[in-house]
Amino acid sequence: MKQVSAGDNVKVHYKGTFDDGTVFDSSLDCDPLEFTIGGCQVIPGFEEAVMGMRTGETKTVRINSDMAYGPHNEEMVVVFGRDQLPADLEPSIGQVLRFRRNDGHIIEVTIVDMSDTDVTFDGNYPLAGKDLIFEIQLMEIN
Numbered sequence: 001m002k003q004v005s006a007g008d009n010v011k012v013h014y015k016g017t018f019d020d021g022t023v024f025d026s027s028l029d030c031d032p033l034e035f036t037i038g039g040c041q042v043i044p045g046f047e048e049a050v051m052g053m054r055t056g057e058t059k060t061v062r063i064n065s066d067m068a069y070g071p072h073n074e075e076m077v078v079v080f081g082r083d084q085l086p087a088d089l090e091p092s093i094g095q096v097l098r099f100r101r102n103d104g105h106i107i108e109v110t111i112v113d114m115s116d117t118d119v120t121f122d123g124n125y126p127l128a129g130k131d132l133i134f135e136i137q138l139m140e141i142n
Contacts, residue, residue, distance in 0.1 A: 001054045002141055006038045010050060011140040017133045024127065032139045043068045046134060053138040063132045072129025077112070077122045091119050 004010055011032040016025040027033050035041040037051065045067030053059065065071060085091070095111045113120035 004037060004050050004053050004138065004141055006051075008037045009142040010035060010037060010138060011142075012050060013137045013139060014046075015135045017135075018130065019133070024132075045132075046136075049134065049136060050138065053136070055138055055141055058135065058137040060133065060135045063134065065129050065131055068130070068132050069125045069127045070129075072124050076124045077120065079118050079120045081118055082116075085119060097121070 011034045013027050013032050014025075015023060015028060017023050033042070035047075037047060043063065045061070045063030048067070049059065049061040049063070082091075089097075091111050091114060093111055093114060096108055097111070098106050098108055100106055107123055109121040109123045110126065111119055112122045
């Protein structure tokens with residue numbers, strides 16, 4: 001039976017959890033995830049985990065943050081005074097906003113803390129700095 005190798009197009013079902021068992025993502029209620037090995041379409045650790053699998057095989061892997069979404073960068077956490085924000089903005093913790101930087105690029109930030117005078121924004125990807133556990137089932141190799 002064929003094993004997954006570089007250049008293969010694969011379809012997998014997966015469930016991603018944190019150490020405490022909280023599910024952060026899953027394909028189990030939708031179509032399988034399809035990607036090409038070596039195509040930089042998924043995080044490096046996920047792609048590495050699928051390498052060598054056979055159709056129908058299931059495995060569980062732990063992917064360290066450096067092979068997932070990288071470290072949490074404290075330089076991407078910034079505090080703004082509420083007086084610096086648009087008057088019509090009603091911030092709430094967990095809210096995701098888009099801002100245009102001075103160079104024209106759009107960045108997404110999440111409100112992670114608030115006080116009466118300040119709002120703290122985190123521009124890191126939400127899974128940055130986290131180790132991830134994936135249960136992966138290889139459905140198809142093309």
